[in-house]
Amino acid sequence: MKLRSLSIFSITLTAMVFTAGVDAQVVPDDEPDAPVAALRGRGIDKEQYLLERARQIGAMRGVEEGKAIDPKWRVQAVRSLDAQMRSVSGGPTWTEVGPMPIPNGQTVGTTTPVSGRVISIAIHPSNPDIVFVGTASGGLYRSSNGGTSWVPLMDNALSLSIGALAIPATQPNTLYVGTGEHNFSLDSFFGVGVYRITNSTSANPTISGPFNLDGSAQDVFTGRGISEIQVHPSNPDIIFVATTSGVAGIGAAANPTLPSRGVYRSVNATSANPVFEKLTGLAGNANSSVRDIVLDPGNPDLLIAGVVASGGVGGLYTSTNALSASPTFTQTQVFPGSGTSDLTSEFAIGRVSGNPNPVIYAGVGDGGGRVLISNDNGATWTQQIDNNFCTPQCFYNIAIEVDPVDPTRVYIGGAPSTP
Known part of the structure; x- marks a missing residue:
């Protein structure tokens, strides 16, 4: 069905996701995470700057340079801290004042309030006042009053990097939480798998996990970032999980053992011990990051x-038998670039009344930031807009969502440095 109209609004994302006021800094054409323009002529490039910054942060955290990061360190530290707190009687009383902006955060050329980035969000399907947000390294938060106040839900988790959130349509009080950030930056920390929260809207939610094993008891998630979780519309036992690269520690070190990246499926996600199997039919079973997935409800x-890989492997892939024992995929859009910005994609899906096929939008970094549209179940794609909405950091600053009431209206987000 031909769309009669399409209104696309480009939103520059700043608050909570990017450093506030970056576009108005003293140094033009700079990047929020690396003031490269300010360092020109000083013998240091972006890569070296980020490496030195990672070393400094690691040193402040007491992490030895060159030493592999063990996810167990965090839980050991948490348990040690709990023991110390229990052993202390009396003493001063501490009151939490956050979350709120840091007055003098990391900015370029000036000092403005900043806050940590939010990288995932889920809204309760029947009560929009209930919102969950996942942060880059600060854990999971819930608001029950439309964002007026927030409470942390899983501060004792083995990873506080929350890459993906998903609420089953048939079990709206269950929340799947994918750990590990997927944004390809030197502080996009890896995760430890999937957590499941039942009675997630209650005062005492039940947290299970992390779940990260396949049928052979091999860890398929620890050391990677989870970019997306999609849940079967009528069966919460079936979930699809996409994974990407993740880093940690000084110099953006990798976990010593790295499982294969791709798309994984569980058919017993609500059980006591869910298992996940990789869909080997995607991109020739390549060990490639998958930045996003979308399931037709x-x-x-x-x-x-959306596969992130060079050499013609990167691009958009479509499966029409995702529930079969061995799903197959067809590459329907090739991304010819080689950098993560050129190969990144994000999806949104909606349905026009009377149309048997969904309308699928893909925000892609290929070409500096374009929006593609498919009306034939992802078989073909046509360019709908080309306005460089995410240049130069499409690997990091890219978002797209469709209006749930009007699927001809799409919202895109980025931090473009060029018009």
Whole structure:
């Protein structure tokens, strides 16, 4: 069905995700995480700057340079801290004052309030006042009053990097939490797998996990970032999980053992011990990051995946049998670039009344920031807009969402440095 109209609003994301006021800094054409323009002529490039910054942060955290990061360190530290707190009687009383902006945060050329970035969000399907947000390294928060106040939910988790959140349509008080950030930056820390929270809207939610094993008891998630979780529209046992690269520690070190990246599926996600198997039919079973996936809520056999890989492997892939024992995928859009900005994609899906096929939008970094549209179940894609909405950091600053009431209206987000 031909769309009669399409209104696309480009939103520059700053608050909570990017350093506030970056576009108005003293140094033009700079990047929020690396003041490269300010360092020109000083013998240091972006990569070296980020490396030195990572070393400094690691040193402040007491992490030895060159030493592999063990996820167990965090839980050991948490338990040690709990023991110390229990052993202390009396003493001063501490009152939490956050979350709120830091008055003198990391900015370029000036000092303005900043806050940590939010990288995932889920809204309760029947009560929009209930919102969950996942942060880069600060854990999971819930608001029950539309964002007026927030409470942390899993501060004792083995990873506080929350890359993906998903609420099953048939179990709206269950929340799947994917750990590990997927934004390809030197502080996009890896995770430890998937957590499941039941009675997530209550005062005492039940947290289970992390779940990270396949049928052979091999860890398939620790050391990676989880970019997206998609849940079967009528069966919360079936979930799809996309994974990407993740880093940690000084110099953006990798975990010593790295499982294969890609798309994983669980068919027993609500059980006591869910297992996850990789869909080997995607991109020739390549060990490549998958930045995003989307499942058609009207036809859960239709799954679209965005693969981040060079050499013609990167691009958009479509499966029309995602629920079968061995799903197959067809590459329907090739990304010819080689950098993560050129190869990144994010999806949004909606349905126009009377149209048997969904309308699928892909915000892609290819070409500096474009929006593609498919009206034939992801078989073909046409360019809908080309305005460089995420240049130069499409690997990091990219978002797209469709209006749930009007699927001809799409919202895109980025931090473009060029018009």
